[in-house]
Amino acid sequence: MADIKHIFWSLLLGGAVLGGLPIASAHAEDDEQALMARGAYLATAGDCVACHTRPGGKPFAGGLEIATPKGAVISTNITPDPQNGIGAYTLDDFEKALRRGLRKDGAYLYPVMPYVSYAGLTDQDVRALYTWFMHGVQPVAEKVPETQIGFPGNIRMSMMAWNMLAESEKPETGDSSTYDKLRRGHYLATALEHCGTCHTPRNFMLVEQQDQYLAGSQLNGWFAPNITPSNTGGIGDWSEDDLVAYLKTGHAKGRSQAAGPMGEAVEHSTSHLSDEDLHALAAFIKQVPAHDDDMEHQARDSFGTATQEPDLRSGVVHRVDDLNELDGPALYDANCAACHGANGAGTADQYVPSLYTNSVVGSGRTDNLVMTILEGVNRTTPSGHVSMPSFGSHSDVQRLSDEEIARLVNYLTIRFGSGDHHLTAEQVGVMRQPPPVPAVAPAAPQGAAQPAPPGHT
Amino acid sequence: MPSDQNLSADVVIVGSGVAGSSIANELVRAGLSVIVLEAGPRVDRQHFVENFRNLENKPSYQGPFPSTPWAPHPPNQMSPNKYLHTTGPDAEAYQQAYLRLMGGTTWHWAGCAWRYLPSDFELKTRYGQGRDWALTYDDLEPFYYQAEVMMGVCGPDPSVEDLGSPRRQPYPMEALPLSYAGEEFRKLITEKTPWRIVHEPQARNTRPYDGRPTCEGHNNCMPICPIGAMYNGSYSVYHAEAAGAQFIPNAVVYRIERDAANKKVTAVHYYDPDKGSHRVSGKYFVIAAHCIETAKLLLLSADEQSPDGVANSSGHVGRNMMDHTGVQVTFISGDKALWPGRGPLETNVIDNFRDGTWRNERGAYLVHMVDDNQVDFATQLAISKGYVGRELEEQIRYLASHTVRLFSHNEALPDPENRLTLSKTEKDALGIPHPQVYYKLPQYTVRSCDHTRSVFKQLIHLMHGTDEEWTPGYFPQDHPSGSTIMGVDPRDSVVDGHCRTHDHENLFIASSSVFSTVGTGNITLTVAAIALRVADTLKKELLHG
C-alpha cells in the first residue's frame, strides 16, 4: 500500500497531462465535433484522468490503487475497449454509472467515484462526455486487476444506505455553456470539479455536511482548507483574480501555492480551464456562505514580513561525521534559506514563494506545512514546472528527522506565521507515515455476511 | 555494526562514490545481492552547507569536509600535506583533492560532464603519443548516455553546437543558459578570435529532474550545492539502498584475500573505526575507491602470493599517474563590468584546443572562464592595497565586477615513473600507510601549458587586462587517473577493456585509475560510464553465466 497516496475521495496523480485540449466553444448544436470537444473539456474539468490512470499508464486505462478504509480500490479501465473498458456501455449505462453510481450489471460503484457530484451534470453534458469517451479516447485492451475488498457486510445494502444519506447534486438542465457566470461557477464547482469532495467536512458517515460547504476538511495528512469567504477563517481577502491565478498556475503571489492533492487538481484540471470558466468558478466560490474557523483567527495569508537579522556564526567547521541535529534557525538557514531567502522573501520572481504572507505558513494548522516539507512540491501547468524537493524519508536532497521537522516548523510559524503551534516530533512521525484511513465509509450492517462483489469504480 | 557471520554478497564493492554506488544500483535492481564498503561516514547536505558558511577560507573546497581519523583525505591542496604526500620536481602539481565519505568526491565537483572524444581513446594510433585504451568510444557510447540520464546532464543540441562526441540521443536536459559574463566573453571570443565558446555539458538541472530542483545559480557547486540541483554520488547511494543494496559506512578495506591459486578474490577485509576486523566474501569484487585509494589498497594487500600487491603482476599498479594539470591567471578587465559569479561556477568553455594534429607533440586542453563570485577576493585585494571606508567600497565593487579568472585543463600522458607508493613513515589512525606520489610533469603537458599561457596572454590583451596574477607553476585539477591502467597486454597494464584485472578473474576496477590516457574533459562522466559498463558485464556473467 506504499504507493497509495490519498484517501479515497482525493484527486489523484494521473499519468497523462491534458494540455492543449481544445476548449469547447460549447454551442448547443448536436454536431459531433463540438460534442467531442465539449466532452474532452468536461472530462478535464471533472478530472477523470486523475483516478482512472495509473502512474506511467495509458490515459483512462485505470489501474490506480486508491486507499479506502477497507483496502485498495483499483480504478477501472474507462477507455472504449469493449472487453476491458466501457466500450459496451450504452449512453443509458454510462449515465447510470456517472450520475447514480450504478454499474451496467446493476452493482453499486464504490463511492470513490464521485457520482454524488457528477449527479449534477446536465443530460447534454453527460452525452458529450459519453461521445468523447467512446470516440475521443484511445481504447486500451488492458485488464485491470479487480478490487479485492473484504467488506464484512453486504456491499449493496451498505451502499444503498450510504446513498440514502449522501445528498446527490440535483441534475442541472439546459445548455451549461449558456449559463450566467454564477450558475456556470456553481455548475463547475459542484458537478465537475467536485471541490466539496475535499474542502467540505464530513459527518461520521463520511457524508459531506452541506451546511459547512467548503469550510475545510482533513485529507490524509493534508488539510483542504476553509475556502469560504470568511475574512478570518477562509479566503475572504482574496480577489477573484487571486483565485483565478491560483487555479490557473497553482500560485497566487503573497497568498498561497498548491501542493499535494491540490497541486494535482491544478495540474490535471483547473489549469486547463478557460479564463472565463475560472472566473465563473472563482466568483461562485467567493459568494458561498462564509464560515469562520475555530483554529484560524486571522486570514492565513496575513502574517509576517521580511525579516533579516545578522547571521552571527560560530565559525566552527564540524567533522564530516558530526551529524548533530540543528536548532530551528540553523535548520532554516541550512535547508530553506538558499531558495526562500535569509529573510523569507523567496526569489525575486516568486518562482520560490515568500514564506511570509503565505497561507501554508500562516495557518493555525501546521498540516500542510509539514506535508510540504515531507513531500515537496511538484506541479506542472501550462505556465511551467514548479518543484521544491522533498525533505522526507525518500529525499535525495536532505532527509530531516521528525524532531528536525518539528523544530523547523515551529521556527517557521513563529517567524513568518501565526505563532508557535508546538508541533511535536510524534505528530510529524504520524504524518510521515499516514495511518490507515479512518474507517468510516459505507458502514456494513452487522451480521450480514455475503461475499463482496468485485469492485468497480 | 553488522555481524561478521553473514557478510557475503554476489558482488562486493569497495567505495560508494559515483562509480561504486551506480554499479550497486544497477546490480541490485537486476536482482543481485550487493554490499558496498565505504571507508568514510554517512553524511548529509545541511551540515556541509553550514560548514561552508562557517569556513573562513571559502575557496578551499576541501575545507567544509574535515575527515575522520580512520578515513583521512587531504585537508587541503597545500604541499606539504598531512595526508597525500607528493614528491618530485612537480610535487605541487599533484596535490589532488578528494573526499572519503558516503557518496564520494562528487559532493564537491563542478558538475562538468564531458564525454571524451573518439580520438581520446586512440591517442597512440592517431598521434603516436601515450597509449590506446582497450575500448573505443563506440563501446562506451550507450553507457555515456545511461550515465547522463542517471546524473541528469544538461547540454547543447548537437545540431547547433557539436561537441565532437557523437550522440545517439539528445542530452536529457536543455543546455544551461550562459551568464551575462559568459555571454559577453562568448561575444568577445566569437568576434575577436578564431575560437569559439561552447555550452559546457553539466550534471545540473535546467528543469526539475529526479525529485531535485532546478539550478538557482547559488554559485557554490564547489564545495557544496545547497539545493541538490547538481548530481552527486549520494543520490545513487540512496537509489541503490532503496532497492536493497547494503552500504556499510566507516568500513576501511585493507586487504584483498585470494584463493590458493591466486586467481580469484575470495573476500575483502575491513577495519571499523575501532580497528575491529571484518571479512566480507562474495562472488565478484569491484574496487571503486578513487584513483589514489584504489592503487593504495592493491599495494596494501601485498602478501607472499603477491609480493608487489594484488593485481600487480605487471608492476604497473600505482604507476602512470596522470591529471589535467592546469594553468591559471587572474586579472582585472579594462572593459565593462562582468560581475562573474552569477549562476553556476562553470558554464562556458573554449574547446578549440581539444583536438588537432598538434596532439602529436603537445597535450590538448580546455579553457574555462570561471564564473566565480569575486566579492571576497576583491575585498581582500582592496584592503591589502590600503583602501578604507568609502574608497574601499568603490574598489570592492569595481574589482568584484571586473576580475576575470581563466584556467585550463591540460592533458598529461601515462609515464610509469609518475608513481604512487605507500609511505614508509606516515600512517593513519588505523596504522594504514598514507599514499605518496612522485610527480614530474610530462614535457607533452609542459608544452601544452606553454601554449595555454600564450592563449591566456592574448585574452588578457583583448580584455585590456591589468594586474595579472599567474598562479605559480602548475596546479592540480583533481582528475587523478592511470594508477591501474587499462590495456590489452597483461605485461604492461592492470585491467583489460572491461576493467577486469588481468590477474584475478573476478576482480574489477571502476575508477579513473583505469584510464589509459587522461582524456580531454573532466573525468567524472567517463568514470560513471565505465562503471555502468562494469555493471553490465557483471550482470551478464552473474545472471546468464
Added chain:
Amino acid sequence: MSLMRRDVLLSGIGALAAWGGASAEPALGGSAPPVPAVDPGLARFMAVSHCLTDRTELDTAVGAALYAGMVEATPERRAQVAALYDLQEKHRLITASELAKAGEKADKSLKDAIHDIMIGWYRGVAGGKVVVYRTALMFDITKDAIYPKTYAAGGPFYWTTKPPEVARPTGLPALSPSPFVVEPT
C-alpha cells in the same frame, strides 16, 4: 562636523546598551559571544568602526562579536583600538581616510588593527574565524549585482540578466600597500 561624529558615537553607545539587554537572534550553529552590557572597549571599537567604514549605521551585535573575536585572537588590538579612538577624538577626524592615515603615521602597528577592522566588517571575519557571512558589508555594497554564494535569490536563470555597470574608482588608498596573500585552497 565633529558634532556629527560624536552624535554617531553616542547613538552607537545607546544602541549598544539596548542590545546588551535584549537578546540577539540566536547564532547559527553557535551562540553570540557574551559581551558585557557596557564595555568601553566595545564602544570605542564601534566609534572607530563608524569612522573607518564611513558609515553611520553598523550593527552593534555584529560589532560586539567582531570585537570579541579580534581581541581574543590578538589581545593588543584592545589598546590599538583605544589609540585609534584617541586619535579620532583628539584630531576630530571625520573620514575613514583621515583616521587611517593618521593611525599609520602615529604608529605603524595601527595599520594591522585597521586591516583587522576592515576585514571584520567587510568580510565578516575576526581572528581568522567567520563571525558573519551573508551579513558582511562586502555583500551589502554589491547586493544590487550579485548574491553571496548559497544565498542566490534571483530564481532560475537570473544570471542571464545584465548586472549594473561600475565606474572606475577615483578614490585613493589611505594606507601603504601590503603584500596580498591568497590563501591556498
